[in-house]
Amino acid sequence: MAPPKGKGKVAKKKVVSSREQYTMKIVESSTCAVCKTQCTRGLRYLALMAQPGAVGRGVPCILTRRKING
Numbered sequence: 001m002a003p004p005k006g007k008g009k010v011a012k013k014k015v016v017s018s019r020e021q022y023t024m025k026i027v028e029s030s031t032c033a034v035c036k037t038q039c040t041r042g043l044r045y046l047a048l049m050a051q052p053g054a055v056g057r058g059v060p061c062i063l064t065r066r067k068i069n070g
Contacts, residue, residue, distance in 0.1 A: 024065050026058035037063060 029049035032042035045059040 021068050022065050023068050024060040024062060027061040027064070028058050029056060031061070032059070035063070039063075 027042075029046050032038065032046045035042060039062055041059055042061070045056065048054055049056045
């Protein structure tokens with residue numbers, strides 16, 4: 001017996017957001033130290049990494065912000 005027609009999965013429509021989305025590169029404290037335009041986020045991260053035993057994973061750099069859609 002064949003399956004009934006018209007009872008398959010229905011594809012959902014993608015909702016396209018009108019809001020712009022951005023991406024930023026993750027930089028380490030060595031990059032923040034030599035940056036010509038030092039931001040408050042980078043300076044705060046640089047101060048944290050100056051502490052003995054600090055382990056850092058980087059900080060998003062606002063200067064590398066790029067639009068990803070549109």
